[in-house]
Amino acid sequence: xxxxxxxxxxxxxxxxxxxxxxxxxxxxxxxxxxxxxxxxxxxxxxxxxxxxxxxxxxxxxxxxxxxxxxxxxxxxxxxxxxxxxxxxxxxxxxxxxxxxxxxxxxxxxxxxxxxxxxxxxxxxxxxxxxxxxxxxxxxxxxxxxxxxxxxxxxxxxxxxxxxxxxxxxxxxxxxxxxxxxxxxxxxxxxxxxxxxxxxxxxxxxxxxxxxxxxxxxxxxxxxxxxxxxxxxxxxxxxxxxxxxxxxxxxxxxxxxxxxxxxxxxxxxxxxxxxxxxxxxxxxxxxxxxxxxxxxxxxxxxxxxxxxxxxxxxxxxxxxxxxxxxxxxxxxxxxxxxxxxxxxxxxxxxxxxxxxxxxxxxxxxxxxxxxxxxxxxxxxxxxxxx
Amino acid sequence: xxxxxxxxxxxxxxxxxxxxxxxxxxxxxxxxxxxxxxxxxxxxxxxxxxxxxxxxxxxxxxxxxxxxxxxxxxxxxxxxxxxxxxxxxxxxxxxxxxxxxxxxxxxxxxxxxxxxxxxxxxxxxxxxxxxxxxxxxxxxxxxxxxxxxxxxxxxxxxxxxxxxxxxxxxxxxxxxxxxxxxxxxxxxxxxxxxxxxxxxxxxxxxxxxxxxxxxxxxxxxxxxxxxxxxxxxxxxxxxxxxxxxxxxxxxxxxxxxxxxxxxxxxxxxxxxxxxxxxxxxxxxxxxxxxxxxxxxxxxxxxxxxxxxxxxxxxxxxxxxxxxxxxxxxxxxxxxxxxxxxxxxxxxxxxxxxxxxxxxxxxxxxxxxxxxxxxxxxxxxxxxxx
Numbered sequence: 127x128x129x130x131x132x133x134x135x136x137x138x139x140x141x142x143x144x145x146x147x148x149x150x151x152x153x154x155x156x157x158x159x160x161x162x163x164x165x166x167x168x169x170x171x172x173x174x175x176x177x178x179x180x181x182x183x184x185x186x187x188x189x190x191x192x193x194x195x196x197x198x199x200x201x202x203x204x205x206x207x208x209x210x211x212x213x214x215x216x217x218x219x220x221x222x223x224x225x226x227x228x229x230x231x232x233x234x235x236x237x238x239x240x241x242x243x244x245x246x247x248x249x250x251x252x253x254x255x256x257x258x259x260x261x262x263x264x265x266x267x268x269x270x271x272x273x274x275x276x277x278x279x280x281x282x283x284x285x286x287x288x289x290x291x292x293x294x295x296x297x298x299x300x301x302x303x304x305x306x307x308x309x310x311x312x313x314x315x316x317x318x319x320x321x322x323x324x325x326x327x328x329x330x331x332x333x334x335x336x337x338x339x340x341x342x343x344x345x346x347x348x349x350x351x352x353x354x355x356x357x358x359x360x361x362x363x364x365x366x367x368x369x370x371x372x373x374x375x376x377x378x379x380x381x382x383x384x385x386x387x388x389x390x391x392x393x394x395x396x397x398x399x400x401x402x403x404x405x406x407x408x409x410x411x412x413x414x415x416x417x418x419x420x421x422x423x424x425x426x427x428x429x430x431x432x433x434x435x436x437x438x439x440x441x442x443x444x445x446x447x448x449x450x451x452x453x454x455x456x457x458x459x460x461x462x463x464x465x466x467x468x469x470x471x472x473x474x475x476x477x478x479x480x481x482x483x484x485x486x487x488x489x490x491x492x493x494x495x496x497x498x499x500x501x502x503x504x505x506x507x508x509x510x511x
Numbered sequence: 512x513x514x515x516x517x518x519x520x521x522x523x524x525x526x527x528x529x530x531x532x533x534x535x536x537x538x539x540x541x542x543x544x545x546x547x548x549x550x551x552x553x554x555x556x557x558x559x560x561x562x563x564x565x566x567x568x569x570x571x572x573x574x575x576x577x578x579x580x581x582x583x584x585x586x587x588x589x590x591x592x593x594x595x596x597x598x599x600x601x602x603x604x605x606x607x608x609x610x611x612x613x614x615x616x617x618x619x620x621x622x623x624x625x626x627x628x629x630x631x632x633x634x635x636x637x638x639x640x641x642x643x644x645x646x647x648x649x650x651x652x653x654x655x656x657x658x659x660x661x662x663x664x665x666x667x668x669x670x671x672x673x674x675x676x677x678x679x680x681x682x683x684x685x686x687x688x689x690x691x692x693x694x695x696x697x698x699x700x701x702x703x704x705x706x707x708x709x710x711x712x713x714x715x716x717x718x719x720x721x722x723x724x725x726x727x728x729x730x731x732x733x734x735x736x737x738x739x740x741x742x743x744x745x746x747x748x749x750x751x752x753x754x755x756x757x758x759x760x761x762x763x764x765x766x767x768x769x770x771x772x773x774x775x776x777x778x779x780x781x782x783x784x785x786x787x788x789x790x791x792x793x794x795x796x797x798x799x800x801x802x803x804x805x806x807x808x809x810x811x812x813x814x815x816x817x818x819x820x821x822x823x824x825x826x827x828x829x830x831x832x833x834x835x836x837x838x839x840x841x842x843x844x845x846x847x848x849x850x851x852x853x854x855x856x857x858x859x860x861x862x863x864x865x866x867x868x869x870x871x872x873x874x875x876x877x878x879x880x881x882x883x884x885x886x887x888x889x890x891x892x893x894x895x896x
Contacts, residue, residue, distance in 0.1 A: 127610050180570075184638055184642040185561060185565075185593055186593040186638070189592065189753040189886045193754075193755045193760075193886075198753060198754060199753055199769070200752075200753060201751045201752060205588055206564075206589045206591055207571065207574065221610050225512050225610030249568075253568050256569075256575065257568050257569040258532075261568065366586045366588070367585075368578065368583060368584055369583060387584060498571055501571065502571065502573070502587070
């Protein structure tokens with residue numbers, strides 16, 4: 127297989143884009159990535175999206191986006207893997223370039239969520255869980271995560287307030303990201319007083335949905351040279367793994383085995399250990415997921431994820447900075463686009479473009495995107511070469 | 512890239528499977544393909560499906576199917592490209608094996624359509640067209656195809672009855688396919704008397720929807736040897752191309768440019784011309800589409816597709832047999848599964864397993880799967896090696 131590099135990136139702010147269509151958002155991210163790359167056409171377009179069929183009555187989105195951006199004729203495909211649609215689309219684009227079949231692959235994650243009627247979005251998101259065994263009982267995603275968090279606190283003796291640092295860190299970093307949905311810091315007092323949605327999960331444990339798109343252009347690494355001071359960034363590790371959709375079916379509902387499998391594969395490919403990872407864009411859809419991700423990927427012992435946050439090890443100056451651009455919690459979680467936001471943000475860190483939240487000397491960054499409550503997990507390790 | 516072979520195939524009958532769930536159908540096809548291949552596990556699962564989110568309230572289908580068939584942990588992804596979801600999933604599985612990243616890729620196309628409320632399915636299918644420019648005006652897929660057929664008849668002087676042979680041939684072949692939805696032959700008289708749905712398209716110009724699943728297992732070609740008299744079947748050509756979703760946006764609404772692009776690429780890869788193709792599993796969702804496909808792929812002159820059918824050149828004994836197992840018209844069109852049925856049927860012909868509709872000495876077969884009214888077209892050429 128050929129080694130693959132990221133030539134350019136693009137993104138829109140995450141928000142309530144009532145004046146922009148799904149296609150306009152995708153186009154904005156794509157043209158950003160093309161301009162950043164200095165290329166005008168590509169050989170294939172991979173679109174990560176979960177909800178356009180249900181919320182926008184529009185499937186067939188790969189081909190529609192190819193036409194929208196003026197690339198009619200170009201091969202295009204939509205990949206759906208719930209909240210991990212972005213990273214899974216990225217991985218399929220990566221494989222296509224690695225294979226030699228495609229030279230320039232454009233990957234875009236896009237989601238348009240805020241135009242829908244109240245309630246519609248929650249029901250649409252529930253299609254990521256097991257319809258027959260979870261949704262039929264009325265569970266929503268916050269409900270599923272609340273059950274997991276409740277059990278986690280019981281098993282390991284943590285209190286709700288012990289998770290505060292995940293959200294506080296994410297919001298502190300989001301302040302400096304012009305594309306973040308929330309750019310206001312939060313205090314521990316605010317966290318403790320926040321409305322409970324599904325006990326123990328409060329509004330400040332939860333990431334907001336949003337409209338947005340993020341894109342990256344992939345090319346064979348041997349065609350990229352450092353331009354205008356931008357370092358060459360290669361994909362050193364890529365893997366995706368699965369688990370049961372239904373949480374109750376898992377051997378251990380408190381262990382993200384798909385995160386462990388995909389992270390170990392990615393570490394092996396990159397020839398690194400968790401100690402070598404300079405920062406980690408994890409999938410903090412809910413604060414409990416941040417804790418579980420850190421454990422499954424080897425940054426914390428089982429049951430000790432919150433300890434890292436309490437000890438300030440996840441901040442920009444800490445041992446393993448997470449959510450450096452705000453994470454899902456503050457940048458926002460436009461479902462099918464989220465995995466691509468993570469990739470774009472890792473590139474920004476490796477390029478040294480993150481200003482106040484720049485990690486000094488960052489050379490190796492990891493992104494991990496989770497679909498459902500841990501059922502599909504794709505891990506990517508990017509490195510400056 | 513590594514050359515890739517098809518090790519095994521599986522399929523369910525196409526029909527109204529009121530006693531089987533979508534997962535059961537997918538499992539049946541998958542276990543068929545595994546048993547045919549003599550393997551028990553795979554490295555990745557590619558699922559082609561269009562409608563499960565809208566009709567079954569279940570997205571995240573790749574991972575769910577992986578778990579259902581006992582392969583929890585295994586990488587899995589769902590690919591959606593409207594009616595071409597099956598072939599596009601196949602192509603992505605093929606690229607993954609060709610790249611070296613995946614050794615055994617299982618591709619399954621599955622669709623469950625007949626459990627839905629009346630009207631729901633037509634509306635769901637409409638999401639394959641352009642929501643903003645076509646569907647908003649009340650167009651459905653039969654409507655779109657009727658407009659194309661009406662214009663085609665006007666431009667080239669054909670009458671409705673000139674298309675009869677496409678449907679008669681498909682039904683004649685479907686009689687001998689135990690997995691076909693319709694196994695009754697039709698006469699020219701029946702064709703001429705059939706109810707009009709959207710003029711000039713009658714019920715006998717239209718393929719039926721259905722529930723079904725079809726699967727194939729892909730492996731590197733150098734690992735396959737002829738077993739039990741089964742020939743080694745390789746993928747000699749694979750390409751996918753796009754056009755505008757909205758028919759009115761095309762330079763020429765009577766020309767399937769994505770079929771032309773993808774077929775030419777596949778011919779080049781395989782080192783063949785249309786003259787070398789022994790049979791062609793084309794996408795006869797409506798009889799007009801069969802005519803347009805034959806023209807765009809170089810089997811007939813522009814505007815002369817119906818001539819091939821009238822001259823009996825598309826029958827099993829003809830110059831370019833099509834719909835040899837019934838095609839979409841008689842085997843049925845379970846949307847996201849259709850492209851995989853075509854692949855499975857090409858393999859059956861190349862293996863010599865088609866009984867009464869066997870094409871003597873068939874060595875090279877082509878399958879072409881169309882998404883929307885020509886917006887995404889994937890072409891595959893399979894060959895006995």
